[in-house]
Amino acid sequence: MNIPQNLVYDTEQHLWFAIEDNVATIGITDFAQDSLGDILFVELPDEDDEFDRGDEFSVVESAKKAQSLEAPFAFKVLESNEDLDDDPEAINEDAYANWIIKVQITDDDGVDELVSADAYQEAIAE
Template sequence: MANVPKDLMYSKEHEWVQRMGNGQVRVGITDFAQRQLGDIVFVELPKVGDRFDVGRAFGSVESVKAVSELYMPVAGTIVAVNVDMNDDPEMINQDPYDGWMIEITLAKASDTDNLLSAAQYEAYLSEEAD
């Protein structure tokens, strides 16, 4: 079973969201997603200052198996990008919750209301497995 930290929120596209305070969140992909992808070899991320709506692709992850789009779980402006991913994309495989991708200033704090709790995400994963 995938590791699903209880203190994070989740999207159905398998991104995790961590509240940082001051209207900002940190985003990465879940343990389930990185297991599905396999060995990650390249990550394409947006630039600081880029703005995205919920559901828009903000980058991609390339693994030995496939290239997968990354989707914004919330609307907002990119305020930080994990530049370590450029040289060490496999950090996602080592620990997807330490291997964060972007930090965002939320356009609306209520966007996080549409995300899943850890329990809801685990139930969603169980449904997908059936």
């Protein structure tokens, strides 16, 4: 299972984050896409939408189930990956190249709860 070392992770929702200068790129992990199976649809938020910690910002639907994604910290959407509208299964092909959204972090409460690749590996091994 691919777990890039340069990212941080949410162990509960199986999300990955690339954070630089208060901007985060967010996607689902390889573990999540494998668990979901063939992804059929990704509900994307609109640019400039704002979410508080705990708000649902997206839904990833597969043949097996729909998984709601909740904001682990407050943010404003800078960009949604509209390529996923036509090709949601791209996440199955490469979960880390096919991000869901890019956001501006508006309150970093919750950022410190994200974990390293090694800690994420341990969490999914349990």
